[in-house]
Amino acid sequence: MxxxxxxxxxxxxxxxxxxxxxxxxxxxxxxxxxxxxxxxxxxxxxxxxxxxxxxxxxxxxxxxxxxxxxxxxxxxxxxxxxxxxxxxxxxxxxxxxxxxxxxxxxxxxxxxxxxxxxxxxxxxxxxxxxxxxxxxxxxxxxxxxxxDCHWPTGTSIQGAGADRAGFDRMTAFARDLAQRCRKFEGPVLPYxxxxxxxxxxxxxxxxxxxxxxxxxxxxxxxxxxxxxxxxxxxxxxxxxxxxxxxxxxxSPRLLRGAEAANRHALANWASWTAARNTTYGLGRTRDTVLAAVNRIQAAATRAPLKVGSYRLDDHTVPAIVFSGLSQDNDDAHGALARAVRDMGLAAQGQRVVPDPDFTDTLKFVLTGSESAYGSVQSAILCGDVAAPRDPEVYWRDIQRSRAQDPLFAPVARNIGPCAFWAPPREAxxxxxxxxxxxxxxxxxxxxxxxxxxxxxxxxxxxxxxxxxxxxxxxxxxxxxxxxxxxxxxxxxxxxxxxxxxxxxxxxxxxxxx
Known part of the structure; x- marks a missing residue:
């Protein structure tokens, strides 16, 4: 955490x-x-x-x-x-x-x-x-x-996308992250x-x-x-x-198995947000708010959403929602509700200027401003325990779980840079x-x-x-x-x-x- x-x-x-x-x-x-x-x-x-x-x-x-x-x-x-x-x-x-x-x-x-x-x-x-x-x-x-591996992101955690082409993009992305670490920090990675x-x-x-x-x-x-x-x-x-x-x-796949807890947290957030519909305008019931999240993800799958100077696709939208669910308090719930509201407006083609909280999240996910954080996080996980190296292992896992959880399973089970890492130095x-x-x-x-x-x-x-x-x-x-x-x-x-x-x-x- x-x-x-x-x-x-x-x-x-x-x-x-x-x-x-x-x-x-x-x-x-x-x-x-x-x-x-x-x-x-x-x-x-x-x-x-x-x-x-x-x-x-x-x-x-x-x-x-x-x-x-x-x-x-x-x-x-x-x-x-x-x-x-x-x-x-x-x-x-x-x-x-x-x-x-x-x-x-x-x-x-x-x-x-x-x-x-x-x-x-x-x-x-x-x-x-x-x-x-x-x-x-x-x-x-x-x-x-x-x-610092000079990544273009602060995290390797993103969604796998809606189809095989999206997953292949994530595979190439994960491979690139691992290659950057070998290039910039290779001699120290085993330690x-x-x-x-x-x-x-x-x-x-x-x-x-x-x-x-x-x-x-x-x-x-x-x-x-x-x-x-x-x-x-x-x-x-x-x-x-x-x-x-x-x-x-x-293991590097530590989030695998956490989908049910995140669905529960999302549902509770949706109930909190529905009770404040006059503030956020996402719906008066939990199901209506959850439907708004699904519509945003569907829109991002069709075409990237423009939020300020950033573009959000079906890889980044679920990762942003996922990232907003670790704290159960009014401040965290409100920050996620504002982010979802902004993404919903962007899905409708409206011009959106994100607030400072959402801007910080977008910078973390979509720029290299926090490259060092994601770099060392992956280096520790990859250096501790080996991950499956065959992309097909991840693809089959995603496909098996997608029907039950189309939003979070492609995040929790996605391929990451550890698939392309050297084996751990110690058992x-x-x-x-x-x-x-x-x-x-x-x-x-x-x-x-x-x-x-x-x-x-x-x-x-x-x-x-x-x-x-x-x-x-x-x-x-x-x-x-x-x-x-x-x-x-x-x-x-x-x-x-x-x-x-x-x-x-x-x-x-x-x-x-």
Missing amino acids: SRRTALCAALALAAPLLLSAPAATAATGAAGPLARFHHQRLAWKSCVQGPNDDTGKELQKAGAECADVTVPLNYDDPGGRTITVAISRIRATDTPHRVGPLLLNGGGPGGQTLGDAPWIRQTMKDVGARYDVVGVDPRFVGRSTPL VTTRNTARDMDIIRSALGERRISYLGYSYGSYLGEVYATLFPGRVDRMVLDGVIDPDRY RTTIRGDFPALLVNATGDPRTIYPGAVAQHRNWPSSRLVTLRGTDQHAVYGVFGSACVDASVNTYFATGRLPAEDVTCDAQADSDA
Whole structure:
């Protein structure tokens, strides 16, 4: 996930250029070729990088400091090339009751998390004062030796189109994206993996001088947490995974199987929009609003829709609708309703000037302004698990599912650049059999679907599952505004003890409060 736009807060200034003491060997347990990384000194500095750095200014306001951690590009060759991983830190203020560092990952994969420390610290309430809250831009993301394949888009996720010709265009598009990555970033691609990110986390732990870390991971960050707990189980104190991925389903085709949850979210959005027909004019009933979406997709199949300076076809329209369904709140629903209204007007041949929210979405999908995000997201997925290489596998899958879901199945099951990627350098990670983590998921989550959280809870029988019923929300803790969920997580952070049994919260109870 990455509640990336809504969640990005900022980076900040602490003491200028202070050096931490070298981590003690007892704290790291590290020797041999990695010792120089584990024992490195961190130069803490201001997080502000220039007058337009809003993230840095927000971090500075929160009292954060920043540092760059040096890690090996290739852990099999620690004497070779190195890269840096950028971190931010808001120090614990309740030092007599300090627990230790809490490392963050906001998802994606490819989401920047450096700026998330302030809002996480706020969500934690009083218990936040007992932690050093540490935001991390993972390797090749944001300020951490960024990777950019110079794509013409910020995402590889688009619809397959209405027919074989459309699918063939998407196959050529996916092949081109993969070729661009080989051209611009080929030497580092084998090392853009979750396993290496987990290894970087352990270098960060040691460089901070800590025996153990706590961890909060959203969406893809849940998988990163699962991998870290597998590789370094003795280094974890408290772990919260929100928007939980079943590791058995983790692959470049992670969205496959999420169609039903997205149809449910779309139907609920349509009901919300129908109740506001005087504002959006898309229809007075849920079915009328859904019919408007179908008409827009049909029109885009016949000819591209002109929205401002952009042209939307049957590949991009369903991807835009899909992208608008991860958050279950009035702001997100309104943004999608305005986008659908604008696309509907364009389908009628009217001149449309999109609002800033829709303009940002169009820029993300149809220009290279966010090329780095899509590049590293695909690089991580492709580097972790191999995807089918035969285009016919995807085409047959799309055709089998199109009748049941003509809007979302061609998005969730479409071919992507991983079909044309080199095989992963390491074997797929086999996640350990049990771990006492706190898992959080909404029942209607359209990205990390609820059955995945149930499956991982079964995989980790000593874990506890906090379920939020009655919402199509992706990422819950500190995001949705559930007092029940937030209190459950904060109690665990405060005590280190999991609930005696699983917890069920009701989204309606929060909205009525």
